[in-house]
Amino acid sequence: DVKVTQSSRYLVKRTGEKVFLECVQDMDHENMFWYRQDPGLGLRLIYFSYDVKMKEKGDIPEGYSVSREKKERFSLILESASTNQTSMYLCASSLVSNMNTEAFFGQGTRLTVV
């Protein structure tokens, strides 16, 4: 069974802290994505990566960075957490080779910054 695993389901951090959200997939997918989900705004793409050490900015990269040192792992980093980064964060992965292959999602991390 295909799997995308996010390291935490719930996280509470203080303003100014450096926060790491980890995502691991076991499907040998080239593409990996980080989204944040907010009511009324849907899923907004923060960053995506199509290969190890390769990354592309999404629509809302400000305040975030990413790291992909291994194919199966994609990390989202909040350099200095702020309250407006309180949100649900979703990681996903997909194959590059076929346009019609769907993305698979992790269970989400609900981050609260206080």
Next chain:
Amino acid sequence: AQKITQTQPGMFVQEKEAVTLDCTYDTSDQSYGLFWYKQPSSGEMIFLIYQGSYDEQNATEGRYSLNFQKARKSANLVISASQLGDSAMYFCAMREGWGNQGGKLIFGQGTELSVKP
């Protein structure tokens, strides 16, 4: 720029009736794919159906069908014979690009569907 728009924040449908969820998109690419996902209250994202830009037939998967109108850039999801378990958020998504850098996947704002008994 790539964009997906879902203009219905919330919809109600009576059980056993059909419902259409709207989705319009904007892209300058000729090659792209359109997806619909369901997100129940548990939070998981469930893939429902896919339509390719070159597909001549509308996609169907069980009770789900996609009304694809390429010239109008719309990809509406039709759910037939609604069930109580269809109550959820529904997201339209688009993937454009191809090859090594292909696969950027963006989503719309979502539509919350409520099925009434």
